[in-house]
Amino acid sequence: MADYEFDFGLLKELTETSGVPGYEDRVRDVVRRELEAHVDEVRTDAMGNVVGTVEGDSEYSVAVAAHMDEIGFMVRHVTDEGFVQLDALGGWDARVLKAQRVRIHTEDGDVTGVIGSPPPHTLSEEQREKTDEVKDVYVDVGLDGEAAKETVDVGDLVTMEQTTVEMGEHVTGKALDDRVCLFAMLAAAERIEDPDVTVHFAATVQEEVGLRGATALGFDIDPDLAVALDVTVANDVPGFEAGDHVTALGDGTxxxxxxxxxxxxxxxHRRLRDVAESEGIAYQHEILPAGGTDTAGFQKTHGAKPVGAISVPTRYLHTVTESAHVADVDATIDLLTAFLDSETGEHDYTL
Incomplete structure (x- = not known):
């Protein structure tokens, strides 16, 4: 069994709980429960962002942000034959959806469905060469047309059905993006007791559809410094040159x-590096050529603000087999905690 210090049970709960952009209700309840035990105040705004505040000894404030939403779908149509068609919420590669099980969240409860894949030997050459797109996906819910339309409504939310498990020295499952970082933030909130500065632990919404929650929240709480947490690409797998790995599992936060x-x-980012080195925390640098995070949301609102970011290296992003190394998760928690513990509000981040 892998050696790690964090609470795997809570990580499993966070990753397996549903919460697509704009409908983060279920995971938000978990976040509020965890924050209320460790912070001075918890509040939720009109978009659904959750902020847990630990009051410091000065007026200087730091925002730590990790997003709650996972990529998913919304039902756009139910056919007369009983198949459900989807509209994407977030960036899906339709190739990974074949032969997957999903959960449709209806007003009367969750319904299981499957995204079927016809036997390959029955496909024509044209069908084999067709580019997969989300609009062409059909979910089979095992009901005829009339029963399906009585059960599933347009606007119902859909998430992938997957469990989170330990795999060697890794954890793997759905929604590690960004629940593993949400978990790291909650772990840091538990450890921080008497900071010199006020710390706002922010669980944001709608990151997967344009950093919307963080952009609004950056205006509302107006921090002096913001640090975002998100997963990052780890293409340290066969088929990629070393220079394209971005990060590697097991090399640190x-x-x-x-x-x-x-x-x-x-x-x-230099102070993050210095803290990691002084505390003996394994780290690596991240240069991600594409994709965005809540870091930008905080940088773009309410004036020029210094921002930094800590990432958990993760393989197979935006699939149901996202995988992270347990040592990197521990290192992320350790670095965030040490950084916040050492923040006095007197560091000069102006350039």
Whole structure:
């Protein structure tokens, strides 16, 4: 069994709980429950962002953000034959959806469905060569047309059905993006007791559809410093050159230098590096060529603000087999905690 210090049971609960963009209700309940035990105040805004605040000894404030939403779908049509068609919420590669089980969240309860895949030997050459798209996906719910339309409504939410398990030295399942970082944030909130600065632990919404929750929240709480947590690409698998790995599992938490949406403040990422080295925490640098995170959401609102980001290296992003190394999860929690513990509000992040 892998050696790690974190609460796997809570990580499993967070990743297996549903919460697509704009409908993060179920996972939000878990987050509120966990924050209320460790912070001075918990509040939720009109978009659904949750903020747990630990009051510090100064007026200087730090926002730590991790998003609650997972990529999923909304029902757009139920055919006369009883098959359900979907509209994507977030960035899906339709190739990974074949032969997967899903959960449709209806007003009367959850309904299981499958995205079927016809036997390959029955496909024509044209069907074999066709590019997969989400709009062409059909969910089989095992009902005839009339019963299906009575059970499933347009607008119902759909998530992938998958459990989170230990696999060697890794954890694997759905929605590690970004529940593993949400978990790391909650773990840090549990450890922080008497900070010099006020810390806002923010669980944000609608990141997967445009960083919407963080952008609004950055305006509302107006922090002096923001640190976002998200997963990052680990293409350390066969088929990729070393220079394209971005990060590698087991090499430590990742300190972001840039992604497709943000260039982090050099003084912030250098201080993250210095804290990691002084505490003996394994780390690696992250240069992500595409994709965005809540880091940019905080940087773009309410004036120029210093931002940094810590990432959990993760293989197979935006699939149901996302995988992270347990040591990297521990390192992420350790670095975030040490960084917040050492933040006095007196560091000069201006350039």
């Amino acid at each position: 990742a300190i972001k230098l840039k992604d497709g949406s943000v260039i982090t403040n050099p003084k912030v």
